[in-house]
Amino acid sequence: MSCVLELKNISFVYGKGTPFEKRAVDNVSLGIERGELIGVIGHTGSGKSTLMQMLNGLMRPTEGQVFLDGKDIWEKPKKIREVRFKVGMVFQYPEYQLFEETVYKDIAFGAQNMGLAGDELDKAVRDAATFTDLKPALLDKSPFDLSGGEKRRAAIAGVIAMDPEVLVLDEPTAGLDPMGREVLLSQIVNYHKARQNTILLVSHTMEDIARVADRIIVMNKGKLAMFEPTKEVFRRGDELENYGLKVPQITRIMHDLRQKGIDVPEGVLTVDEAFSALLPLLKKEGKLW
Amino acid sequence: MVRDVAFGQYFPTKSVIHRLDPRAKILIFIAYIVIIFCTFNYAALAVTSAFALLFLALSKISPKFYFKSLKVIIFIVIFTSLLNLFYGSGDPLWQWGILSITWNGIHRAIFVTVRIICLILASSCLTFTTSPTELTDAIERLMKPLKVVHFPVHEVAMMMSLALRFVPTLLEETDKIMQAQKARGADLESGGLIKRVKALIPILIPLFVSAFRRAYDVATAMECRCYRGGAGRTRMKQIHMAKRDVFSFIAIALVIGGVIVCNILLTHVI
Numbered sequence: 001m002s003c004v005l006e007l008k009n010i011s012f013v014y015g016k017g018t019p020f021e022k023r024a025v026d027n028v029s030l031g032i033e034r035g036e037l038i039g040v041i042g043h044t045g046s047g048k049s050t051l052m053q054m055l056n057g058l059m060r061p062t063e064g065q066v067f068l069d070g071k072d073i074w075e076k077p078k079k080i081r082e083v084r085f086k087v088g089m090v091f092q093y094p095e096y097q098l099f100e101e102t103v104y105k106d107i108a109f110g111a112q113n114m115g116l117a118g119d120e121l122d123k124a125v126r127d128a129a130t131f132t133d134l135k136p137a138l139l140d141k142s143p144f145d146l147s148g149g150e151k152r153r154a155a156i157a158g159v160i161a162m163d164p165e166v167l168v169l170d171e172p173t174a175g176l177d178p179m180g181r182e183v184l185l186s187q188i189v190n191y192h193k194a195r196q197n198t199i200l201l202v203s204h205t206m207e208d209i210a211r212v213a214d215r216i217i218v219m220n221k222g223k224l225a226m227f228e229p230t231k232e233v234f235r236r237g238d239e240l241e242n243y244g245l246k247v248p249q250i251t252r253i254m255h256d257l258r259q260k261g262i263d264v265p266e267g268v269l270t271v272d273e274a275f276s277a278l279l280p281l282l283k284k285e286g287k288l289w
Numbered sequence: 290m291v292r293d294v295a296f297g298q299y300f301p302t303k304s305v306i307h308r309l310d311p312r313a314k315i316l317i318f319i320a321y322i323v324i325i326f327c328t329f330n331y332a333a334l335a336v337t338s339a340f341a342l343l344f345l346a347l348s349k350i351s352p353k354f355y356f357k358s359l360k361v362i363i364f365i366v367i368f369t370s371l372l373n374l375f376y377g378s379g380d381p382l383w384q385w386g387i388l389s390i391t392w393n394g395i396h397r398a399i400f401v402t403v404r405i406i407c408l409i410l411a412s413s414c415l416t417f418t419t420s421p422t423e424l425t426d427a428i429e430r431l432m433k434p435l436k437v438v439h440f441p442v443h444e445v446a447m448m449m450s451l452a453l454r455f456v457p458t459l460l461e462e463t464d465k466i467m468q469a470q471k472a473r474g475a476d477l478e479s480g481g482l483i484k485r486v487k488a489l490i491p492i493l494i495p496l497f498v499s500a501f502r503r504a505y506d507v508a509t510a511m512e513c514r515c516y517r518g519g520a521g522r523t524r525m526k527q528i529h530m531a532k533r534d535v536f537s538f539i540a541i542a543l544v545i546g547g548v549i550v551c552n553i554l555l556t557h558v559i
Contacts, residue, residue, distance in 0.1 A: 056472060058468050058471060058472060081474055081476065084474055085474055089469075089472040091465065091468065091469045096465075096466065096495055096498075096499055097466055097470060097473075097491075097495055098495065099490065099491045099494035099498075109491065110473035110474050113473060113474030113476070114474055158473060159473065162473070162474070
């Protein structure tokens with residue numbers, strides 16, 4: 001077992017010792033293996049974002065430790081920047097962090113901070129732009145002249161250019177149109193396949209998570225509620241509903257069909273799967289020509 | 290963090306001070322600042338400090354928050370009182386080179402310390418007990434006479450309340466942008482002055498961009514609701530002077546009277 005990230009009993013308390021004290025993350029322990037694509041779900045205020053920000057040292061756990069490649073990231077607090085290069089973090093609405101004169105320079109910002117220069121830097125920037133499908137002509141434009149979706153992809157490219165071992169994406173598809181979501185999600189999957197790195201994807205869209213995740217972290221009221229393979233998590237739909245979450249629509253439909261006595265498999269996650277499960281059934285009953 | 294500063298925050302604890310007419314509070318506050326600098330002996334100083342303490346006690350806000358607002362200015366207090374300590378005239382009690390301490394210097398130091406503390410406590414009391422909306426409302430009403438000279442009173446008040454409204458929003462935004470740039474390896478904590486100033490660029494530019502975006506959004510939203518400036522506008526919350534306001538005016542008048550009497554009857558120490 002080679003865990004790239006390991007959390008040991010981490011907790012985070014906001015405003016410790018004041019009347020506003022709040023336990024945002026409560027005693028979470030888990031291990032993430034190299035090359036996994038993990039989905040992170042949870043109701044608003046369940047501690048997802050706080051948990052994610054502890055993975056790259058933007059927040060320091062009040063209790064517990066975070067291990068990256070077996071080393072405690074807070075062992076040398078002065079070296080925390082190096083951790084941030086290894087664990088790339090894309091925040092919600094990352095387009096609001098763009099600031100450079102050109103898209104190219106903005107994508108290069110993180111990689112430059114890492115100490116890359118010259119050809120290496122150029123390659124990192126162009127690779128990142130290719131992954132996020134930004135045309136070379138766009139790179140010389142001002143980031144403020146791009147469309148919403150392009151801005152989003154430029155901001156994500158800025159983190160990808162640092163070539164992190166672990167990439168954390170906090171709701172990368174929020175506020176995009178259906179087409180934009182689809183495209184961005186495929187780009188993330190392609191990037192994952194090409195680089196074989198570890199990705200954590202926070203999302204409120206169960207369909208997205210169901211499509212791409214190997215395993216899912218479910219957070220509820222600061223605690224780790226589940227950490228199971230995707231099929232297993234969505235099989236426990238009732239439990240999810242207690243946490244204010246839902247299973248993907250198609251899983252729900254197939255589940256209901258099963259309850260009505262129709263013989264369809266359990267734990268169907270995508271429309272394609274449902275299609276190939278239903279087609280033979282319909283043919284058998286002679287309802288299709 | 291920037292957000293920990295208690296100075297200027299509003300605490301809705303519903304005391305009699307909260308219910309005072311904001312106009313009365315502002316007028317009393319102004320009168321109080323003037324009178325605190327017109328105290329020339331300890332009796333007068335005691336009268337004015339007692340008045341501040343009375344207001345603090347009536348405000349029902351934990352002393353902890355008042356201490357917090359004092360903490361911000363502690364260095365200014367120490368600095369100015371030290372300066373005054375060595376600046377007195379008269380026979381030196383103690384001398385070292387050009388530095389000398391006189392009774393006059395000690396008195397000056399005590400006076401300036403008490404005055405600054407009272408000033409901060411009074412202004413904290415004003416902002417702790419008055420919501421930003423009430424405050425700007427009151428300022429608008431108090432500045433109304435300036436309309437005669439074509440001063441855009443309503444517009445200025447509206448700008449003030451909008452600015453105040455966006456302070457917490459922009460603080461939150463700054464926090465978010467800082468986190469995002471730190472995640473991209475921005476180094477905000479080390480290096481010399483020039484390096485640190487340069488490190489602020491990735492934070493300031495997105496912040497300005499978002500401030501402008503928000504300004505446009507607010508302007509559009511206001512126009513959608515047919516905002517046309519102050520002419521013919523009525524208010525949801527009318528402010529009225531009540532008995533308690535009269536009492537508070539009498540109280541400040543008594544303090545002013547007391548200070549004048551003390552100043553005339555007793556010898557001046559500074």
